[in-house]
Amino acid sequence: MSFLDIEDLAVHFGGVKAVDGVSFSVERGEVFSIIGPNGAGKSTIFNLISRLYRPTRGRIRFDGQDITELPAHRIAPLGIARTFQNIELFDHSTVLDNLLMGRHVHRTTNVFQDILFLPRVRREEREHRQRVEQVIEFLELEAYRKKTIAGLPYGIRKIVEVGRALALAPKLILLDEPASGLSVEESREVAFWIEDMRRDMGLTVLMVEHDMNLVAAVSDRVLALANGRPLAEGAPSEVQADPAVRAAYLGRREVAV
Amino acid sequence: MRVVFKTSYDSDIDLHEHRGKRVVTGMLIAFMAALPFFVGDYYLAEATNTLIWALAGMGLMLLVGHSGQVSLGHAAFLAIGAYTDAVLMGAGVPFLIAFPLAGIITGLFGAFVAIPAVRLSGIYLAIATLALFVIIEECIILLAPITGGVGGIFAPAIEIFGVSFDRYAALSNFYWLVLGVVILVTWGYANAMRSATGRSFLAVRDSEVSARMLGINVTRTRSLAFGLSTGMTGLAGALMGHYIGFFNYELFSIFVSINLLLVVTIGGLGFIQGAFVGSILITVVPQLIAILRDTANASLGIDLSAIPGLDTMIFSVILIGFIIYEPSGLWGRWLKIRAWFELFPLARRDMFRRQKTYLKTERMR
Numbered sequence: 001m002s003f004l005d006i007e008d009l010a011v012h013f014g015g016v017k018a019v020d021g022v023s024f025s026v027e028r029g030e031v032f033s034i035i036g037p038n039g040a041g042k043s044t045i046f047n048l049i050s051r052l053y054r055p056t057r058g059r060i061r062f063d064g065q066d067i068t069e070l071p072a073h074r075i076a077p078l079g080i081a082r083t084f085q086n087i088e089l090f091d092h093s094t095v096l097d098n099l100l101m102g103r104h105v106h107r108t109t110n111v112f113q114d115i116l117f118l119p120r121v122r123r124e125e126r127e128h129r130q131r132v133e134q135v136i137e138f139l140e141l142e143a144y145r146k147k148t149i150a151g152l153p154y155g156i157r158k159i160v161e162v163g164r165a166l167a168l169a170p171k172l173i174l175l176d177e178p179a180s181g182l183s184v185e186e187s188r189e190v191a192f193w194i195e196d197m198r199r200d201m202g203l204t205v206l207m208v209e210h211d212m213n214l215v216a217a218v219s220d221r222v223l224a225l226a227n228g229r230p231l232a233e234g235a236p237s238e239v240q241a242d243p244a245v246r247a248a249y250l251g252r253r254e255v256a257v
Numbered sequence: 258m259r260v261v262f263k264t265s266y267d268s269d270i271d272l273h274e275h276r277g278k279r280v281v282t283g284m285l286i287a288f289m290a291a292l293p294f295f296v297g298d299y300y301l302a303e304a305t306n307t308l309i310w311a312l313a314g315m316g317l318m319l320l321v322g323h324s325g326q327v328s329l330g331h332a333a334f335l336a337i338g339a340y341t342d343a344v345l346m347g348a349g350v351p352f353l354i355a356f357p358l359a360g361i362i363t364g365l366f367g368a369f370v371a372i373p374a375v376r377l378s379g380i381y382l383a384i385a386t387l388a389l390f391v392i393i394e395e396c397i398i399l400l401a402p403i404t405g406g407v408g409g410i411f412a413p414a415i416e417i418f419g420v421s422f423d424r425y426a427a428l429s430n431f432y433w434l435v436l437g438v439v440i441l442v443t444w445g446y447a448n449a450m451r452s453a454t455g456r457s458f459l460a461v462r463d464s465e466v467s468a469r470m471l472g473i474n475v476t477r478t479r480s481l482a483f484g485l486s487t488g489m490t491g492l493a494g495a496l497m498g499h500y501i502g503f504f505n506y507e508l509f510s511i512f513v514s515i516n517l518l519l520v521v522t523i524g525g526l527g528f529i530q531g532a533f534v535g536s537i538l539i540t541v542v543p544q545l546i547a548i549l550r551d552t553a554n555a556s557l558g559i560d561l562s563a564i565p566g567l568d569t570m571i572f573s574v575i576l577i578g579f580i581i582y583e584p585s586g587l588w589g590r591w592l593k594i595r596a597w598f599e600l601f602p603l604a605r606r607d608m609f610r611r612q613k614t615y616l617k618t619e620r621m622r
Binding site: 050052072073074075076077081082084088089090091092093096097100101102103104105107109111114115116117121122124125126129130164168 | 266267269270445446448449451452453454455456457459460462463464466467468469470471472473474475481485527
């Protein structure tokens with residue numbers, strides 16, 4: 001059995017079939033990308049995996065466990081972290097606090113210990129901080145540690161969100177358009193991180209992305225979607241060459257790329 | 258400008274950023290503790306009242322400022338605290354047990370009613386808490402055998418190990434008692450805010466969906482915030498009962514709820530200090546209005562007491578002014594003034610230009 005198994009997944013909103021019978025599996029340590037035109041159902045799949053939506057049918061299995069019926073807040077403790085297409089950070093907190101919030105699943109103290117701030121709480125705070133500092137170093141966020149999110153530029157916020165997901169120390173990270181709105185240099189940077197995440201942190205990466213250069217550079221396998229249905233799956237070059245994919249992106253007639 | 262050179266993670270974990278701030282806090286506490294020695298009974302009683310309001314304000318601050326939920330029913334929780342304490346003490350339970358119990362019972366009740374209520378947000382939650390307030394008020398009247406109904410109830414005199422802490426017989430002692438409670442609660446509140454508990458509140462306030470993705474149980478966190486908030490308010494209610502001495506349900510009117518909301522908004526949403534600044538304002542301004550009224554009457558011959566609702570109008574104007582010009586409240590304004598002096602002459606005008614005026618949860622959804 002694979003690391004992440006999606007089996008005949010479907011979600012219908014009334015008559016709209018946002019995702020309709022998608023199956024794929026992601027192996028441990030793999031970078032798997034989902035591509036497709038707008039409205040293909042890419043982000044919807046993410047929302048299904050992170051249990052924000054309830055699937056109409058199908059099963060989601062992660063690391064041998066069926067997570068189809070779990071409540072949303074039980075997903076993170078299993079080791080799944082994600083980012084959002086439209087950044088969802090805690091705007092009134094600092095970068096440091098945002099990253100510390102990512103450590104929530106590793107918390108072992110309860111509210112009463114917190115109120116009394118027992119030595120154990122301080123010990124745990126130091127530990128969280130140390131882990132967060134590693135993430136800050138990895139993403140080179142040192143200069144922004146104490147800055148409030150609301151005042152930061154878009155590119156930095158995007159990175160902070162990745163940092164928050166990494167602070168969770170996940171096994172699987174879902175990146176929803178990590179390079180959207182970034183400059184060419186910045187998205188090249190993203191490619192390096194994804195490589196490092198896979199190689200040094202042993203993460204499995206599931207990514208939704210429009211930037212084909214990035215997808216081709218980092219992905220082991222690619223799944224192309226259109227109108228909630230799978231079009232093609234395979235190595236990046238295979239998928240890019242697939243006639244059905246070309247038709248979905250560029251229209252019916254063959255056009256040389 | 259003061260640059261703090263940090264050499265360990267502990268300097269970020271500690272309550273005070275540097276030694277200067279620790280000294281200021283120490284001096285403030287010393288000053289407050291010494292207050293009974295150099296002010297008269299009238300002002301000491303006013304200071305006690307302010308502290309009690311600050312305690313209740315902290316309760317609401319945790320809810321509105323830090324977990325992003327609105328409550329128009331906090332007067333009801335003040336009432337529950339006051340009645341629990343008075344009834345228990347009337348039954349012979351000593352203050353040292355009755356007082357914490359008043360907080361715990363109010364907190365548990367708050368957390369319990371929160372379980373359905375926290376699924377609502379914004380104006381719907383405000384209406385739900387308002388409804389709760391009306392229900393509690395009715396219950397107090399209906400439970401006349403316990404609560405004294407419309408007639409009212411005595412808050413028995415406080416005595417701890419033979420020492421009187423009665424509000425009238427030993428005002429200084431009562432003041433110190435209140436001060437001690439306020440310091441302890443503030444310390445606990447600040448501790449909660451610098452640990453995982455506080456961060457989960459802020460997470461739920463700013464982005465519910467992100468909070469869930471980080472493994473935070475939103476319903477439980479919001480109920481917890483409700484419980485802690487109402488617990489603090491319950492403690493304040495118990496002290497308020499002792500401060501007034503003899504009270505009935507009318508002490509905890511809807512205007513008390515609204516005044517509490519004024520305390521947190523004018524003080525500065527999201528700052529513990531805001532609860533104190535706001536409560537000073539809310540207790541001092543009526544006194545100033547009274548003085549103004551007297552001087553106007555004496556020197557100009559204008560009878561301002563003939564104008565009904567003058568207090569309310571002045572408060573409304575202050576509130577509207579703050580919402581438009583300084584949503585971060587008095588404490589936020591103070592932080593800006595302090596930053597201006599610290600950076601002098603490098604402060605720029607648009608340094609504090611607001612990126613986003615309101616907390617997400619303040620917008621009506």
